[in-house]
Amino acid sequence: xxxxxxxxxxxxxxxxxxxxxxxxxxxxxxxxxxxxxxxxxxxxxxxxxxxxxxxxxxxxxxxxxxxxxxxxxxxxxxxxxxxxxxxxxxxxxxxxxxxxxxxxxxxxxxxxxxxxxxxxxxxxxxxxxxxxxxxxxxxxxxxxxxxxxxxxxxxxxxxxxxxxxxxxxxxxxxxxxxxxxxxxxxxxxxxxxxxxxxxxxxxxxxxxxxxxxxxxxxxxxxxxxxxxxxxxxxxxxxxxxxxxxxxxxxxxxxxxxxxxxxxxxxxxxxxxxxxxxxxxxxxxxxxxxxxxxxxxxxxxxxxxxxxxxxxxxxxxxxxxxxxxxxxxxxxx
Amino acid sequence: xxxxxxxxxxxxxxxxxxxxxxxxxxxxxxxxxxxxxxxxxxxxxxxxxxxxxxxxxxxxxxxxxxxxxxxxxxxxxxxxxxxxxxxxxxxxxxxxxxxxxxxxxxxxxxxxxxxxxxxxxxxxxxxxxxxxxxxxxxxxxxxxxxxxxxxxxxxxxxxxxxxxxxxxxxxxxxxxxxxxxxxxxxxxxxxxxxxxxxxxxxxxxxxxxxxxxxxxxxxxxxxxxxxxxxxxxxxxxxxxxxxxxxxxxxxxxxxxxxxxxxxxxxxxxxxxxxxxxxxxxxxxxxxxxxxxxxxxxxxxxxxxxxxxxxxxxxxxxxxxxxxxxxxxxxxx
Numbered sequence: 196x197x198x199x200x201x202x203x204x205x206x207x208x209x210x211x212x213x214x215x216x217x218x219x220x221x222x223x224x225x226x227x228x229x230x231x232x233x234x235x236x237x238x239x240x241x242x243x244x245x246x247x248x249x250x251x252x253x254x255x256x257x258x259x260x261x262x263x264x265x266x267x268x269x270x271x272x273x274x275x276x277x278x279x280x281x282x283x284x285x286x287x288x289x290x291x292x293x294x295x296x297x298x299x300x301x302x303x304x305x306x307x308x309x310x311x312x313x314x315x316x317x318x319x320x321x322x323x324x325x326x327x328x329x330x331x332x333x334x335x336x337x338x339x340x341x342x343x344x345x346x347x348x349x350x351x352x353x354x355x356x357x358x359x360x361x362x363x364x365x366x367x368x369x370x371x372x373x374x375x376x377x378x379x380x381x382x383x384x385x386x387x388x389x390x391x392x393x394x395x396x397x398x399x400x401x402x403x404x405x406x407x408x409x410x411x412x413x414x415x416x417x418x419x420x421x422x423x424x425x426x427x428x429x430x431x432x433x434x435x436x437x438x439x440x441x442x443x444x445x446x447x448x449x450x451x452x453x454x455x456x457x458x459x460x461x462x463x464x465x466x467x468x469x470x471x472x473x474x475x476x477x478x479x480x481x482x483x484x485x486x487x488x489x490x491x492x493x494x495x496x497x498x499x500x501x502x503x504x505x506x507x508x509x510x511x512x513x514x515x516x517x518x519x520x521x522x523x524x525x526x527x
Numbered sequence: 528x529x530x531x532x533x534x535x536x537x538x539x540x541x542x543x544x545x546x547x548x549x550x551x552x553x554x555x556x557x558x559x560x561x562x563x564x565x566x567x568x569x570x571x572x573x574x575x576x577x578x579x580x581x582x583x584x585x586x587x588x589x590x591x592x593x594x595x596x597x598x599x600x601x602x603x604x605x606x607x608x609x610x611x612x613x614x615x616x617x618x619x620x621x622x623x624x625x626x627x628x629x630x631x632x633x634x635x636x637x638x639x640x641x642x643x644x645x646x647x648x649x650x651x652x653x654x655x656x657x658x659x660x661x662x663x664x665x666x667x668x669x670x671x672x673x674x675x676x677x678x679x680x681x682x683x684x685x686x687x688x689x690x691x692x693x694x695x696x697x698x699x700x701x702x703x704x705x706x707x708x709x710x711x712x713x714x715x716x717x718x719x720x721x722x723x724x725x726x727x728x729x730x731x732x733x734x735x736x737x738x739x740x741x742x743x744x745x746x747x748x749x750x751x752x753x754x755x756x757x758x759x760x761x762x763x764x765x766x767x768x769x770x771x772x773x774x775x776x777x778x779x780x781x782x783x784x785x786x787x788x789x790x791x792x793x794x795x796x797x798x799x800x801x802x803x804x805x806x807x808x809x810x811x812x813x814x815x816x817x818x819x820x821x822x823x824x825x826x827x828x829x830x831x832x833x834x835x836x837x838x839x840x841x842x843x844x845x846x847x848x849x850x851x852x853x854x855x856x857x858x859x
Contacts, residue, residue, distance in 0.1 A: 205711050222756070288730055383536075394620045398619045419532055474837075499831070507702050509539075
């Protein structure tokens with residue numbers, strides 16, 4: 196069974212997947228992993244994935260057969276397993292617990308050649324609605340504290356299968372970056388009685404230098420201090436602390452601004468690989484005044500040197516004012 | 528001029544290098560950057576680098592000419608510039624300062640084909656002594672708070688020149704990861720009156736499952752909760768809070784354990800690229816009871832998906848007990 200282990204100094208939890216236990220020789224194999232060929236996510240191959248957890252298909256069709264628009268299945272090689280107790284324990288100065296969690300794959304389209312940016316708005320809305328449905332469902336499991344929704348697009352961004360998909364990992368802990376954002380925004384709120392993200396949105400709308408696009412309910416901005424070139428955040432303009440508790444009416448404007456951003460990135464950056472992550476409030480405090488959910492989209496353009504992971508210090512060659520201008524002025 | 532900008536939520540500083548301001552088309556060029564050919568770090572090309580800041584060569588030889596064993600020069604494309612005032616300012620909800628700092632390159636050997644792992648022990652000791660000399664010198668500049676010593680080895684680990692070298696960046700801020708470690712170890716110290724790293728070393732020596740090697744003064748361990756496969760830390764066994772204030776007697780045993788570790792990694796991981804970073808106390812509190820300097824060595828074996836940077840949550844397929852065993856049992 197995998198383990199969740201905590202760094203005793205900075206408190207970051209990591210998954211150690213003892214079952215996949217890689218030996219040195221396995222890494223060179225990974226480098227040469229082939230693409231193309233058989234795709235377990237294509238229609239007709241439904242029996243090659245674990246059974247459906249959720250799907251969008253016409254009501255008269257049976258699960259795990261063709262005719263779907265979107266499927267959610269368990270990851271065949273999960274980082275965490277759904278069965279078991281947390282079994283929290285101390286080992287001298289260290290802390291750990293069992294690798295209990297959910298690891299799901301959202302297959303976003305039946306068409307192998309689609310990407311999220313080429314999906315129609317209704318299909319994009321399906322994807323977003325699915326994120327919400329899965330979070331709401333997993334939230335019922337009292338062992339879990341957080342659901343991490345993310346997408347790796349392109350091999351260089353970590354995708355091991357080409358067919359367009361995103362992932363969801365439900366965790367018994369809150370990931371470090373989210374915990375830091377919660378802490379920072381809580382401090383701001385206690386001091387100023389305002390959400391720091393709401394403050395940022397107000398300032399960005401006034402300044403109009405890092406805004407990429409806006410619609411009725413959402414704004415896409417290049418953040419003031421981005422780690423990576425062309426990093427972009429999408430935030431609801433009104434204060435919503437958690438993704439799953441956001442009004443249904445916002446689904447369409449979110450799909451529109453998100454789809455537009457991905458199309459613009461494709462055009463400006465010549466279809467570069469990218470990652471995105473949903474940052475939202477943890478299950479136990481999903482309704483609050485201080486935190487504001489958002490998507491962080493990070494194109495993979497530069498080699499991130501290990502020193503950046505090791506120091507937490509990033510050198511970004513592209514000022515966000517410039518990346519915002521490029522994206523804002525790009526006509527799709 | 529570059530800028531240092533602070534993320535208003537989590538407090539991480541990043542360098543935005545406005546002068547290099549990359550446009551979208553520049554990134555594809557970077558991917559195709561060629562290797563081989565002319566090397567500005569080779570003997571005979573001393574005039575192709577900025578002038579020497581420091582060098583190891585026989586006393587009767589002139590600076591910036593051949594006959595050296597090691598040279599330190601300013602980075603030709605520095606992320607930060609040494610001239611100027613910090614000019615700290617707030618911009619609405621944001622904070623920033625000028626990109627003032629030092630960015631130096633330590634050319635570790637005159638031989639183009641050397642790597643740090645093939646250097647003789649006396650030459651390895653030169654490199655370590657140089658780190659110290661440069662830190663001691665830069666510490667005199669009251670604008671700086673921290674010196675980040677690191678190495679990117681191999682193109683996949685971010686090295687843009689093949690000729691073996693490490694880098695040093697002196698900063699007017701403390702990098703986030705180091706700040707987190709300081710905070711964590713301060714808390715441990717206040718609670719227990721002991722250095723947490725000293726506690727870890729005691730436990731690792733007792734357990735003997737994550738120890739890779741030991742000598743009179745140093746220990747190399749696989750940390751309990753490593754972010755990456757084969758991540759390794761080298762720590763002095765006795766409590767030393769800052770690298771530059773460590774007894775000169777420790778230079779040789781450090782060179783020996785470090786050289787041995789790099790040779791073992793070369794053998795086990797087939798000369799994989801790697802990064803290492805020196806974590807040491809900030810200039811203003813370089814003598815203290817709570818923090819313990821160390822090197823973190825991170826082989827670059829897996830593709831790090833953006834979601835890991837975006838969440839601070841890492842999935843590591845190799846348990847540290849296994850990587851330690853492989854390295855411990857490898858005969859070099």
